[in-house]
Amino acid sequence: MRNQIDLLAAVTVLGVLEQAYFALQVIYARRKYKISPPETRGHPEFERIFRAQVNCSEYFPIFISLLWVAGIFFHQGAAAASGLLYLCARFQYFHGYAQAPSRRLGPLYASARLLWLLLGLAVVGLLGHFLPLGALVADTALGRQLRRLLGW
Amino acid sequence: MRNQIDLLAAVTVLGVLEQAYFALQVIYARRKYKISPPETRGHPEFERIFRAQVNCSEYFPIFISLLWVAGIFFHQGAAAASGLLYLCARFQYFHGYAQAPSRRLGPLYASARLLWLLLGLAVVGLLGHFLPLGALVADTALGRQLRRLLGW
Amino acid sequence: MRNQIDLLAAVTVLGVLEQAYFALQVIYARRKYKISPPETRGHPEFERIFRAQVNCSEYFPIFISLLWVAGIFFHQGAAAASGLLYLCARFQYFHGYAQAPSRRLGPLYASARLLWLLLGLAVVGLLGHFLPLGALVADTALGRQLRRLLGW
Numbered sequence A, B, C: 001m002r003n004q005i006d007l008l009a010a011v012t013v014l015g016v017l018e019q020a021y022f023a024l025q026v027i028y029a030r031r032k033y034k035i036s037p038p039e040t041r042g043h044p045e046f047e048r049i050f051r052a053q054v055n056c057s058e059y060f061p062i063f064i065s066l067l068w069v070a071g072i073f074f075h076q077g078a079a080a081a082s083g084l085l086y087l088c089a090r091f092q093y094f095h096g097y098a099q100a101p102s103r104r105l106g107p108l109y110a111s112a113r114l115l116w117l118l119l120g121l122a123v124v125g126l127l128g129h130f131l132p133l134g135a136l137v138a139d140t141a142l143g144r145q146l147r148r149l150l151g152w
Helices: A002-032 A044-073 A076-099 A101-130 A132-138 A141-150 B006-032 B044-073 B076-099 B101-130 B132-138 B141-150 C002-032 C044-073 C076-099 C101-130 C132-138 C141-150
Strands: none
Touching (some): A002 A044, A002 C044, A044 A101, A044 B006, A044 C044, A101 B006, B006 B044, B006 B076, B044 B076, B044 B101, B044 C002, B076 B101, B101 C002, C002 C076, C044 C076, C076 C101
């Protein structure tokens, strides 16, 4: 079982490390602007960093869910690679948002596109699993080549 | 392995789609009332939609955790069906809250009851797994009938 | 498969119960200070309880992710035991924060240390899985003794 999920587990751990890094940035910003919990306002830069971290936290469970469904039902390597790109986009989003609200948009759209990609992989994987049509398609010459290419 | 979790994975993907839909509604409300991030206040309707989305996001990881434990340790079909009902209740909660705070209560209670149901299924499944008593009960005539009924 | 994840599933269910308990405390505080949703301000004690619950919710998906990766790739019993201690630390954090912001710090640091421990177990487990070096180390006399001790 472990071989089928090891890359997913590795990307999950990297994602947790990124969330830990974001949480530390909020703590540093609290110290810099002397904003003690439970206060979440007081300085524009702190508020941007705080909102950036909250937004990344909100999407973390969605990201992990899609990563694992896409990895188990479509292809582990493809899901893990998309997951790595998502974590990179989130890193750029966080530091862009910390500088100015407008700088968050580019990486935010990139991270959204990668989530849609993971969602697409998950849906295709599940359809191929549930529909007998999927099995038929997979049995054609093209399907066999694709599977060989992807190492299925 | 995939056959034991395919329905859970499908409900997970539907849950992610619902969260994406809620996130889009917040973006539309931000545009409608011209409330730019990181601001989270400014108009009662926006604040209700924003809080509705935050509340659904908060419960998403809890929902996914219970769905999978109930599905793996009790019965996949029962967990997936409860999960679908939960997603429907959350949809009604979101649109009720967007109209008025009082309209969120009915669907909120329904979604809470479905989470308790999933929790109950998870606990019963785990007890049946851990306790030898569970094995004994499962070996009586009633237990055999139940298992046949549920397709175990 | 179930035997390899039963303790992880049990700790997950306990974690969900704890989150349900925290959510109920927020509802009671809303009633006590007559603060209706979507309002999230109005009384210092309510704000502390609210922030405590939000913080625990934010870390819940991270906790669950690390618990499962550490449990599957390092050792289920060690991960589940660390997970139980984390849930205890979070309980103390919540009630400390409800009394005064300063009282949240001790248990917060304890819960952070336990997350780092789970992260360490996950990373060691994954390294041992990916690196042939891990297999070599595991084959020494010390490795064999450790595995016997841990019941691998």
